[in-house]
Amino acid sequence: xxxxxxxxxxxxxxxxxxxxxxxxxxxxxxxxxxxxxxxxxxxxxxxxxxxxxxxxxxxxxxxxxxxxxxxxxxxxxxxxxxxxxxxxxxxxxxxxxxxxxxxxxxxxxxxxxxx
Amino acid sequence: xxxxxxxxxxxxxxxxxxxxxxxxxxxxxxxxxxxxxxxxxxxxxxxxxxxxxxxxxxxxxxxxxxxxxxxxxxxxxxxxxxxxxxxxxxxxxxxxxxxxxxxxxxxxxxxxxxx
Numbered sequence: 001x002x003x004x005x006x007x008x009x010x011x012x013x014x015x016x017x018x019x020x021x022x023x024x025x026x027x028x029x030x031x032x033x034x035x036x037x038x039x040x041x042x043x044x045x046x047x048x049x050x051x052x053x054x055x056x057x058x059x060x061x062x063x064x065x066x067x068x069x070x071x072x073x074x075x076x077x078x079x080x081x082x083x084x085x086x087x088x089x090x091x092x093x094x095x096x097x098x099x100x101x102x103x104x105x106x107x108x109x110x111x112x113x114x115x
Numbered sequence: 116x117x118x119x120x121x122x123x124x125x126x127x128x129x130x131x132x133x134x135x136x137x138x139x140x141x142x143x144x145x146x147x148x149x150x151x152x153x154x155x156x157x158x159x160x161x162x163x164x165x166x167x168x169x170x171x172x173x174x175x176x177x178x179x180x181x182x183x184x185x186x187x188x189x190x191x192x193x194x195x196x197x198x199x200x201x202x203x204x205x206x207x208x209x210x211x212x213x214x215x216x217x218x219x220x221x222x223x224x225x226x227x228x229x230x
Contacts, residue, residue: 034218043205043221044158049212089157093218102173103148103219105158 008087008110019077021109023090028071030092031101035064035075038108039086047075047088077111085113118142119222121206127228134193136225138206140186146209147189148173148219149181151202158205164189196229203227 013019025033031052036044050057050064050073057064063076073090087108093101118141128134138147148163150173160173162181170181178200182190193200206222 032216032218036221041224043224046212046218046220049216049218051216091158102160103158107155107157 008108010110010112012112012114013080015080015082015113015115017080019075019080019084019111019113021075021077021088021111023073023075023106023109025071025073025090025092025106026104027092027094028068030094030104032093033064033066033073034091034093034103035062035073036089036091036105037084037086038089044089080111080113082113082115085111087111119206119208119220121204121222121225123225124223125226127230128196129230130197131195134196134227134229136191136204136206136227138189138191138222140189140208142208142210143186144208144210145186146217147183148207148209149179149189149191150205150207150221151175151200152205152224153202161191161204193227196227198229201227201229 034049035047037047038044048059048062048064050066055066061078065074087110089108090106091103093103120139122137146165149161150158152158159175161175161179162173164170164183180192204225207219209217209219212218
């Protein structure tokens with residue numbers, strides 16, 4: 001498979017536990033934030049997004065929290081499963097026109113789930 | 116997978132040779148993007164397109180050119196490949212999420228090795 005990130009921060013959790021992956025972003029003017037999951041040998045897969053006017057959004061087994069005061073984003077995964085093992089990226093979007101913008105990615109965190 | 120395919124999926128070439136990577140989408144999306152992914156750098160934008168024959172540079176455009184002669188195809192060309200262009204290349208399209216915000220969805224990637 002692809003080596004998408006050597007020397008990435010790593011989070012190791014037990015199957016069934018909750019996982020929290022953190023991300024610090026750089027631009028206080030960012031409008032929109034996204035979490036992606038990338039499995040070995042595959043492209044990034046959209047998980048969940050959140051607008052800058054929100055502080056929490058929930059999906060299926062995932063929750064994203066946004067703290068604009070400290071420019072911090074987190075992804076919480078409930079009841080982590082082996083299939084959740086992957087590299088997780090946060091991305092911030094700066095709009096440049098209409099609904100489009102430039103996506104700036106973080107370096108990623110590797111989540112390993114122990115059975 | 117947002118109807119995105121990339122070809123070839125793997126390529127090995129020699130320094131100085133031209134290389135063209137193809138991204139094909141089936142859902143008539145207006146915006147298309149090319150990224151490269153390298154350990155320690157995450158995903159970085161090379162070029163993007165906002166319509167047929169409409170393209171613009173991204174963060175790391177030097178040494179790359181793009182063309183979009185029809186909506187479904189976005190080509191990335193390395194005119195004279197260098198070893199520093201060894202990377203995994205991802206194509207992306209922009210499409211609405213369930214929350215009606217446009218986000219980017221990625222193809223499976225092309226692993227390019229320049230010897």
